[in-house]
Amino acid sequence: MRAVKHISLLFLLLFAAGQSFAQVNKLEKALELYQEKKLDSARIYIDEASLNPTTRNEYNVWMVRGFIYKDLYKTKEAEKPISSYRDVAVESFKKSLALDSTSINPQREGILKGLKYIASTYHNDINKTLDTIRFQTSLNNAAKFSALSKFLDPSFKESFYNYEVYLTIGSMFEKEYEHKKSKNNLDYAKAYLFKAHDIDSSSSLVNKNLGLLYYNQAVESINSIDPDTPLDQLDVIQQRAVDLAKQAKSYCLKAHKINPKDKVVIEALMGIYYLLNDMVMYNNYKLMLEELNKPH
Amino acid sequence: MRRIILLLFAFLALSTDLVEYSYFQKDDTQAKIKATFVYGFTKYFEWPGGNGDFVITILGENPGLVVELNKIAATKKVGAQKIVIVNHQTLKEVEKSNIIFITPDKSHFLNDAVSKFKGKGTLIVTEKQGLAKVGSTINFVIEENKQKFELNKSAASKAGLTIGSSLEKLAVNVYN
Numbered sequence: 001m002r003a004v005k006h007i008s009l010l011f012l013l014l015f016a017a018g019q020s021f022a023q024v025n026k027l028e029k030a031l032e033l034y035q036e037k038k039l040d041s042a043r044i045y046i047d048e049a050s051l052n053p054t055t056r057n058e059y060n061v062w063m064v065r066g067f068i069y070k071d072l073y074k075t076k077e078a079e080k081p082i083s084s085y086r087d088v089a090v091e092s093f094k095k096s097l098a099l100d101s102t103s104i105n106p107q108r109e110g111i112l113k114g115l116k117y118i119a120s121t122y123h124n125d126i127n128k129t130l131d132t133i134r135f136q137t138s139l140n141n142a143a144k145f146s147a148l149s150k151f152l153d154p155s156f157k158e159s160f161y162n163y164e165v166y167l168t169i170g171s172m173f174e175k176e177y178e179h180k181k182s183k184n185n186l187d188y189a190k191a192y193l194f195k196a197h198d199i200d201s202s203s204s205l206v207n208k209n210l211g212l213l214y215y216n217q218a219v220e221s222i223n224s225i226d227p228d229t230p231l232d233q234l235d236v237i238q239q240r241a242v243d244l245a246k247q248a249k250s251y252c253l254k255a256h257k258i259n260p261k262d263k264v265v266i267e268a269l270m271g272i273y274y275l276l277n278d279m280v281m282y283n284n285y286k287l288m289l290e291e292l293n294k295p296h
Numbered sequence: 297m298r299r300i301i302l303l304l305f306a307f308l309a310l311s312t313d314l315v316e317y318s319y320f321q322k323d324d325t326q327a328k329i330k331a332t333f334v335y336g337f338t339k340y341f342e343w344p345g346g347n348g349d350f351v352i353t354i355l356g357e358n359p360g361l362v363v364e365l366n367k368i369a370a371t372k373k374v375g376a377q378k379i380v381i382v383n384h385q386t387l388k389e390v391e392k393s394n395i396i397f398i399t400p401d402k403s404h405f406l407n408d409a410v411s412k413f414k415g416k417g418t419l420i421v422t423e424k425q426g427l428a429k430v431g432s433t434i435n436f437v438i439e440e441n442k443q444k445f446e447l448n449k450s451a452a453s454k455a456g457l458t459i460g461s462s463l464e465k466l467a468v469n470v471y472n
Contacts, residue, residue, distance in 0.1 A: 218325075219323055219325055222323070222325045222328055222329060223323060223328065225328060225329070225332050227331075227332055227335050227336075227368045227371070227372055228372075229332060229336070230336075231333065231336045231340075231463075231466050232466055234329065234332060234333065234336070234443075235442060235444070238329060238441075238442040238443065239442065241325070242440070242441045242442060245441075267322075271322065271325075274325065274326065275325045275326070276441040277326065277438040277441050277442070277443070278441070
């Protein structure tokens with residue numbers, strides 16, 4: 001609402017620009033209603049002005065529309081992770097900036113400030129829907145934050161941000177998989193952890209998470225053995241576990257190389273080598289862990 | 297803007313508590329496999345007697361195996377016999393047993409165990425390289441990272457055990 005104080009100059013500009021009185025009146029009316037906090041009514045007038053051929057290419061119209069929709073979002077949908085008001089505000093602000101190609105709009109900083117605020121809300125909303133059912137909304141909000149951040153600052157590293165998002169979502173599915181043993185969760189965990197790994201394969205965290213995911217699957221495979229499992233099938237189950245443990249080993253070794261003091265990774269490597277019946281390597285990592293656990 | 301973005305990153309990491317994953321299973325995987333093998337062997341031999349409990353003795357330290365065998369004993373039987381798991385550290389303590397599992401550190405008891413239980417229908421299982429050639433009926437070995445076993449037919453015969461034909465096919469080495 002503070003934006004209104006700064007845009008009273010708008011009227012003068014509009015008249016100077018020679019707009020038709022009726023359309024200027026719509027913008028004037030929208031502003032008046034906005035000042036009175038009658039946002040729903042203000043929206044109707046500003047939408048009409050934004051569609052009208054005589055005013056639709058005016059950056060002021062889109063700027064006011066942006067502020068109205070931003071406030072509609074703040075007053076009506078701030079708690080909602082999906083908000084069309086917010087999206088329209090972004091679209092309107094961006095259009096206003098595009099129409100103001102020579103940067104003559106004295107309120108340009110206000111628009112940028114509004115966009116930065118909205119970007120932060122997209123980002124903060126990621127956590128609101130971070131579960132196995134609504135994670136797509138988190139991804140959408142992350143994508144909107146990323147795109148808007150890139151728009152505001154071309155040096156913004158989208159890949160770095162995406163890495164964090166994929167790692168977070170992959171880890172969330174990994175935890176869910178451990179609780180519910182659902183193949184669906186396992187598939188999603190792998191998919192998103194690999195997306196993170198594709199962006200940064202030198203990350204200790206993503207290698208560790210992938211290593212633990214494969215190792216837990218290997219153990220799960222052995223835990224699935226029923227006492228009445230025919231002995232010839234034991235070899236098949238063991239082979240499956242060995243294959244998974246070998247995959248786990250490659251990721252955990254990499255994680256260990258990057259962060260040699262991570263005790264969880266060392267313990268996981270002990271478990272992996274134990275499962276692979278490699279007692280020499282098991283004992284190596286056991287000694288390493290004992291060394292790290294010694295009081296200094 | 298850069299500062300704002302950095303702050304936002306911090307928010308994501310701090311509020312989710314999800315990124316660093318540290319859960320992993322600590323089950324004794326090898327004990328589970330060995331226990332399944334040991335119980336599986338009961339189906340491949342003809343056991344003399346058949347009265348009283350079916351006793352499986354672990355001679356030596358292998359707590360994981362004791363736990364896993366006890367889990368099996370809680371739900372399974374050999375024929376009509378209840379399975380009982382006992383754990384001893386010396387051969388002197390070992391009495392009537394249907395199966396004796398000798399851990400690697402107690403392998404020096406093998407010869408005496410063979411003598412003590414000769415002809416009594418006791419299956420001796422070991423897990424040390426070469427023991428199938430020197431008196432153990434079944435010896436666990438590691439091949440391609442997996443638990444496998446060797447079979448000594450003459451040791452079985454001396455122990456008074458009759459082996460089902462299909463067990464031979466599953467062994468990686470068979471000694472006569």
